[in-house]
Amino acid sequence: MSGHSEEKTKTLNLIVWRQAGPDKPGRFETYIAKNITDHHSFLEMLDVVNEELIKEGKEPIVFDHDCREGICGVCSQVINGVPHGGHERTTVCQLHMRLFKDGDTIYIEPWRARAFPIIKDLMVDRGALDRIIQAGGYTSVHTGGTPDANAIPIPRPDAEYAMDAAECIGCGACVAACPNGSAMLFLGAKVSQFAALPQGQVEAAERVANMLKEMQDCGFGNCSNHYECQAACPKGISVKFIARLNREYLKSLF
């Protein structure tokens, strides 16, 4: 657009993890991103690089992306060693290039965790998070025959607490950030959401036990109180939900 045409552009040095498949060896490759403005999003910068690679007859970099507005949770890149790039409450797709300087070198890697096998380049398989939800991340209510929505008042602070937990977008940054590859922030958020609501009480004990077991079966580690998950979470999910998870688990034993 005309307003930005005279704008100064940046050139960036990208060092990107390339891996042809789950069992193939991976390596870092260097690319130059040219003509990038403050207004490019991080993924738009990668789009520009990919278009050039295609034209040169090379393989574009594979990365997951979809909504590009920070809510679908599919984008998953470790940027300069930090999942989502380390800006508060910001997913990769919401990073803008005004955060980088001309000439910067940027390292881009996929999520790394035992439970998230690499599919290709920066794309990983996060099916394990779905399996944790399948183990109990719900109330066992059928469609239809439910009471009026206002039948059970829920104190506002409880509803807000549940909503704080429910903001999780399931991106898996918490796992990628954790030295133990633990999914306890993800799990804690879901367990806490239901623990705060009357609808979640009926199956509370069963839920936490089943979900924790699934988490272990999927190959995730346990929490070791590094709090890296909270720092990396693009939705600001608090580690207090891990404490709540532990409490709910203890309660479930009695």
Added chain:
Amino acid sequence: MKLVNPSNKRKYKILVVGTGLAGASAAASLGELGYNVESFCYQDSPRRAHSIAAQGGINAAKNYPNDGDSILRLYYDTIKGGDFRSREADVWRLAQVSNEIIDQCVAQGVPLARDYAGYLDTRSFGGAQVSRTFYARGQTGQQLLLGAYSALSRQIRLKTVKLFPRTEMLDLILIDGEAKGITIRDLVTGEIRVHVGDAVLLCTGGYANVFNLSTNARGCSVTAIWKAYRKGAFFANPCFTQIHPTCIPQAGDYQSKLTLMSESLRNDGRIWVPKNKGDKRAPNDIPEDDRDYYLERKYPSFGNLAPRDISSRAAKEVCDDGRGVGPGGRGVYLDCRDSIKRLGEHVIRERYGNLFEMYERITGEDGYKVPMRIYPASHYTMGGLWVDYNLMSNIPGLFVLGEANFSVHGANRLGASALMQGLADGYFVIPYTVANYLASSKPGKAKEDHAECKKSIEDVKAHTKKLLLINGKVTPAEFMRKLGNVTWNNIGMARSKESLTEALAKIPEIREEFWKNLKVSGTELEVNQQLENAGRTIDFIEFAELLCRDALNRDESCGAHFRVEHQFPDGEAKRNDENFSYVAAWGFKGDGVPPELHKEPLEFNLIKPAVRSYK
């Protein structure tokens, strides 16, 4: 309505494509009933479907605020909002089941907003004078989708539903004229294979990305419903596309998408532009007298909450008039200054905190201090595959739910009604209506080795090969940009006979160039995002022609479909009920052959069509 005996249900296999609000709620509900369900999505997880991005809320006629709401009023507002181009009976049913949706979601543990007494809170949305919109901060779509996703997850655990993530439907299979299967590409291995069933449900969303830049996710495409159209399903009212008034303006040509900010902001934000052309002062330096709050001026009773199409066109008008703000002069201010003064910044922060954050991340500006800049963007599509009252298309066994069908929003959808429709279709309509079809169909009729299945696989493989073999110079993204230039400029917010005729000449040129000069890297038997994009792009190019044809045929203005030839002196849409009170359902007749137009007349028994006025 016929029923299927409980012990027979498991013998029927239902294929559900898409896992948004409609698809996830349908798959979960049908699984609960005992059907054998297979669920498909192109994303890595069903939780990522684009319903997740809906911010503002979901309508229901609960009348909790005691402000005069009722099923009749919700029905009336929806029909009027759609400018009398929706099917009355379907809208009535939607209003009826709206209340059950809220009950269902609360029972699932969806944390909808509550007041201090612990009861559900509501807010107002465009096109309604009651407060009937339930919400969960600015993430209502996310929370409702996670509710449906959790219900779906439970059925997956119970093995009534089998999930196939990272798969894309590339063909519909008809056996003896009935929908009995789909051909999919596994987006990880590249394998092309067939899934057969007793009914197929398409819950694959809308086609707003036909404009290239839209608020939809990058993966949203017309492909599934377009393939069904090519197999004989009628495409209804494709020209009814909605432009959302409150999006963040475009910053450059490289841009990959536009970001929407919930129109709930219009509750507390006032929309204005400078009164004088070329006023280059910073917004906060422009005194009250030099501001034109054009929505409040033109529509005193609805003001900043005028419906989406009206608000969008009004923004275009003031920008065309040279009074737009920001890069390229394509923007208007949305100013929360007065509300912040009245209620305090903390209240505004509580209501819309995440939207202000999002705005700042994208533009680098603080919306609490400087008015935000907004501009309309393509957002939602009211048109879709034609369905009967039972949500079945003209192909027996093919059902279409949610945004993918055409039925309830007419020529314009009201805010917070998309979530309502998706969940209504999935939770409370399809469980009843699919049985009516299945009861008269023998289960397990379709087999994977049927000649139609083999042919479909061969066709899809040939299509894929063809895309890969062109080896030209232009990438799919570049073709989408070319298409978007034509569609946005010629078929976007305002349309004329000239602009449409021009588009009808340009689009086939793009199509021809596509088949001559497309460049796709890589091979078919691997993750190949370029190949995916190429397939979606050619479907959009083909579809754009139909959209254009429909817009040209509908020689009237109604709702979001604005033909500049047909307007009142004040610029309002001028309907022509005498000639166009019908659903335009287009049937595919072959490549290079004009589609056949079928007309379903619209009848209104409860209310009389009137001029839609929000003054």
